[in-house]
Amino acid sequence: MLSAPSRRVITSTSILEPGQSWFSKTTKPPSPPVVTVVTRVVRKPAPPKPPVSSSPASKPSAPASVASSSSLSSLSPESSPDASQKKRKQANASLKDSVASSAAKKRRVDDKPSITLTKAPTKKPKKKTPNDDDDYGRVRSKPSVHIPEQVFRYSRSRSTTAFDQNDAPRERKTWSDEDGAVGDGLITSESVIKGLMGSYKAYFRNPRDLSDKSFEPHPTDYPFVDLEYPNDNASERFMLLEPKDKDHYNPIMCLEQSLHTIVQHYLTPEQKLLFGTLPEESLLSPGRSTSSQSFSSPPCSQSSTSTSATDSSSSLTSLSTESSPSRGSPSPSANLLRTLNRAIHLRDGPLFVSTMKRINELMQSLKHPESTTNPLRAVPRSWSKTGIPQKVMLRIIEETYQRCIGPHVAELRRYSAFSSEVYGELTPYLVSEILRETGITDNPSKCGEGKLFLDLGSGVGNVVLQAALQSGCRAFGVEIMEHPARLAGVQLEQMKMRCRMWGVDMGEVELVRGDMTACPRLDELISQADVLLVNNFVFKEELNNALRSKFLDLKEGAMVVSLKPFAPPSNNQRLTERNIDDIAVAIFDVASRPYHSGTVSWSSGSGNYYLHRVDREGYRESRMQFERAQSAGRRRTATRKL
Structure with missing residues (x-):
């Protein structure tokens, strides 16, 4: 009996980097004796992760x-x-x-040479069948393996x-620590309309004297009213004209919106009663909230102002049959805000001017009480x-955008x-x-x-x-x-x-x-x-x-x-x-x-x-x-x- 072929064991050591894996494949040995390669794998310890700075950046x-x-x-x-x-x-x-x-x-x-493990074949190669050949006698090649990315x-x-x-x-x-005296540098509503007088027309009239031209546009003798703002020495003049293009700045509607905002957010409930009822509190249709209108359109488009004007005018129709103070002289107990809206709806210039005069007098009395400092100025502290x-x-x-941009x-x-x-x-x-x-x-x-x-x-x-x-x-x-x-x-x-x-x-x-x-x-x-x-x-x-x-x-x-x-x-x-x-x-x-x-x-x-x-x-x-x-x-x- 012939002795079995001698076997030699070769041991090699290979260093693998972290993340590497060991791959091997078997090929037919060229000739006996069979050589078995046993590889000992030594893994290097993975380097520590780089530190991540979690502290916030310094200022x-x-x-x-x-x-x-x-x-x-x-x-x-x-x-x-x-x-x-x-x-x-x-x-x-x-x-x-x-x-x-x-x-x-x-x-x-990728650059390392591959190490091949070889062993004696244990199975006989499969015999070729006729199906392995195509019609022309060529051996069909096995399809290559596609490795997707x-x-x-x-x-x-x-x-x-x-x-x-x-x-x-x-x-x-x-809150601001300064008073409202801003000097002559303020760009007011009045100054904006002065520079664009040709694109504005009269809105109000005198219903008792149709020959009265005091509400018509004029380079110097134009109709106007003032509005008192919450801070001390703060007021602004508004020209009582409307734009020929409804999408342009409307000073009358701007004045009304600012007045409503002051009354709503700067006055106590008792002080609000002195001015009357805000339109959104009684006249707006059910389901229509003021908060949804706050950001209704970009300030660059004055369509929001014009829409507000239309809404205000249409909502005031129901007021025409209500009792009202005599024209031109609102009584102390009058609903001043409703009277002001009525004047806008009726285009009654004298009523609008006299009502705004009464509102400003009342606002000044609240801003300058005899015994204390301006309570309206202290309101922003509560915010x-x-x-x-x-x-x-x-x-x-x-207000800033309409006047500057x-x-x-x-x-x-x-x-x-x-x-x-x-x-x-x-x-x-x-x-x-x-x-x-x-x-x-x-x-x-x-x-x-x-x-x-x-x-x-x-x-x-x-x-x-x-x-x-x-x-x-x-x-x-x-x-x-x-x-x-x-x-x-x-x-x-x-x-x-x-x-x-x-x-x-x-x-x-x-x-x-x-x-x-x-x-x-x-x-x-x-x-x-x-x-x-x-x-x-x-x-x-x-x-x-x-x-x-x-x-x-x-x-x-x-x-x-x-x-x-x-x-x-x-x-x-x-x-x-x-x-x-x-x-x-x-x-x-x-x-x-x-x-x-x-x-x-x-x-x-x-x-x-x-x-x-x-x-x-x-x-x-x-x-x-x-x-x-x-x-x-x-x-x-x-x-x-x-």
Whole structure:
């Protein structure tokens, strides 16, 4: 009997990097004796994960900005801006190092020579059958195995709100320490109509003297009334004319809306009785609430004012049969607000003027009692926990816009088509919703003081000013176009005066003119931003790419709001070998929110805006899951080949 062939055992040692797997396949040995290779695998310990900085970024100091119309003085440093930016760069560098390390490991695995395990065949090869040959006698080849690209779908189960929803309620300064004496710099309703006298016509008449021309337009002798505002020494003059175009600014309706807002939010129930009944309390149809009208249309469109005028006039029809004081001399017990509405409905000029005179006298008596200080001025202090009422905020925004921007809307629409400098606005309703969604004003009991809001491409400053007024946050805007940037500076100064007249306080605002991709002041503030808004609806891809690189400096948890997404929404986002290394996109946890028709100026339709939350830790976890899925896929592929 022949002896069995001798066997030699060869032991080799191979070092595997973390994440590598052992693959083997069997080939036919060239000749006996059989050589069995036993491989001992020694795994290197995985390197420790790079540390992730979870502490919030420090707040840098705010250097003076020559181009700004107001400085962010509250940006007092807890640490230097260089330290904050250094932390951000270290976090991004660690991500890049992780990406580079993974890529290097993959290359090492691919470059290593394969080790073949061989053994004696135990089965005889299968005999070829006729079915294995085609009609021409050629052997059919087995189909090749197609290995699809590994795709990993993921959704970060994290909140898309930048700020902790469980923060303790925090009060903000809602009141002004200054009186309402704003000087000659205020742009009043009267001054606006003076510059546009040719586009206005008479609204009132004297029903007892049809030859009376005192209510007709005139360069100097025009009809007017004053309105007392809540703060000391605060009043404004309104011209009693109506626009020839119903969509233009209507001073009579503006006066009535401001008066109603003062009565509703600054007076006690006992004081309200002295003025009478507000229309929304008794005349509005059932189911129609005033809150739904607060953000009914953008301030750039005066159609909301005209609609209000129509509603007021139609609702007053039922008053024509009611008892009323004698024309021109309302009695002390008269319902002054109803009388004023009746005068508007009947176009009775003398009745309107005399009623407004009585209202102003009553308002002055409330503002200047003999024994105490102005109680109306103290009312905004009670809003420190709840925030400025929405209707008060809206009136300040609309009054400012109508006087500063309204006369220049036609000029703002002159821009280069198909460029990144197309002018467009978000309405106050949409801005208010964005501020809630991002957490700056997510709860009435919370405020935005201490938070920083940035607007890239701020236009005339509407969003920046509303953010500062609504939440008390610090706000910064940069705009490249000269005309909108100039109007933004005017609107900022006028809103400060308006806030003083209403006795309220707004957050600090800084507006600069410049290119958002090369603005030194923006580079200083972006690492401290809590919310960054960019209306990139018509931005070119080159500009969007330039902004993506800037977003790497945002702190963890910061929010980017845009009209076009910088990364796919998280429920549709996929990690593949093509985009896994794109940190500027992958660090975002993205959610979409709908906006309704009439909330943007460039379209009457609806659409979506996008919330991007910086989530570097979530990206690390998702990348680890992706790599594990890739590794498992490679093992399954190797097994199939065996």
